[in-house]
Amino acid sequence: MPRRSYLIASAVVVLLLALLPLAGSRHAVDLTTEVMIYALFALSLNVLVGYTGNVSFGHAAYFAIGGYTCAILLTTHGWPLVLAMPAAVLLAGLVAGVVGFFCVRLTQIYFAMLTLAFAMLVWGVAFKWKEVTGGDDGLTGVKLPAMLANHVNYFYFTLVSVAIAIAALWVICHSAFGLTLVAVRENNVRAGFIGVDTRRMRWAAFTVAGAFGGLAGALFGMYHRGMYIENAFWTESAQVLIMVLLGGLYSFVGPIIGAAVLHLLQVFTNQYTPYWPTVLGLILLVIVLVLPDGLVGLVNRFKGRGRRS
């Protein structure tokens, strides 16, 4: 069980978020919906990157698979939401399982390259399979159940979905399985010596990350009423990786903070200048050169200093 203070803090955050629509700002509600979706996306990637130390450069693939699947099932095939969403998560997890099977045979940079290559394959399929995905026009006009058409209702739907998913990820990451992943990250060889099938553990983490990434994608596609091939492009994979890093790799909440900060920063930057890539590039340089453990790491560093003095 999580520490009581964590539970209370999480409950307060969820409660505050639930009160947000009362403030009456449509902009704030929409922005928060987006942030929650990205937070889940980043968190799903962190299972792989933070907990097992395997850097995936192709996580957008599962986001896109989840998003496209959910959107296609809802719109083209007229499935009800209660079936379309689980199907999307399942398919994203399944594809991640297959891709992961090949990727976990490699480690480090080779692993990253292979995940990237698979993701680009997914992108290529989304691009070229025009009849199903809409190709580079994107898949627009996603049909939502009437109940979710309202932006406030969709906000609550996202809040509940993301909260449940994050809770599930918390449990997964703090279970024996999650601790085993950390052991694999810290010392692959030693973990193997004590009887851990390290490759299978990494494979499982890959699949879990893919499935939750798919859920984030499904929420995203429904929120935007459309999926576009850019969502599968490698720059999207890079962006979510940056969210994870900005927040902090080795903490559970880090990616949530990273996603929120990065997305809000992007929205605000775009209001004033078309040069968001430059801003992002500079942020990245700061992370890489002086903040390798992210914002959470920075806070911890200050805390540590305070305690010592």
Added chain:
Amino acid sequence: MTTTMFTLNAFYGLALAMNMFIIASGLNLIFGVLRVINFAHGMFYMFGAYIIFTVTKSWGAPFFVGVLASAAGLAVIALVIERLLLRHLYGKEHLMQLLFTFAVVLLMSDAAKMIWGTDQYSVGYPAGLGGAVNLGFVVLPQYQLFLCVVGPLIAIAMWLLVDKTRAGRIVRAATQDREMLAALGVNVPMVYAAVFTIGSALAGVGGALAAPRVALVPGMDATIINECFIIVIIGGLGHMWGSFVGALAFGFVVQFGTVWAPNWQDVLPYLLMLAVLIVRPWGLFGQPESGR
């Protein structure tokens, strides 16, 4: 498919392969020595193409002066990046290096927009290479023929340089044991800087040589970097002849894919790569990683 059509397609595939090899070999060289996956390589390629455009179109210089200008321009950019920033990251995790090169991509893409705008440009064929050669049963364009000559020349030059010279021995030693090399009195940081510069200059040359074949638009970097990744993964990371073979496979698959499976030619290289990786996870010529 007639013999003529087949020859023509095989030839275009070969020309594409050779152009891709020039670019990918730089990426591969950098990875082989520095163990850094340079995401900015595609951006270097784009800058190479843009530089030759400016030098030939705006300044009216001959084509091959433009190629040299691209090479020199990228060499300078790469050297500055390496000396100023990248060298601080060698000891750090791969992830940090990867993201650093991605930051370079972001900054350079905006820089390109500021310098050249977002218009589409084209570069003409060099004087004397714009025509065609008639072989009797097939007519081949001269420029592509030229690429088919330059590609192998660069491959052979790199092979001689890396395998047959003292400088090459030092470079190979740097891939094996950096500390031992330093202990023997070699200035390893200089080796790294030189390799990064040369590898990046190859991207510049590749971009300059590709300029007459392709449209110069923002975003041309993003596709090329993925294609380079495919090529070096197929061949085996860090293996020069591997990327030569990978480039050939890529060129033929794309060219014949355009003929036999139009619409899907962009996906075929990925399928090829997957087929290779299922059989050989480290690529055709790659070795299993040592250590973890």
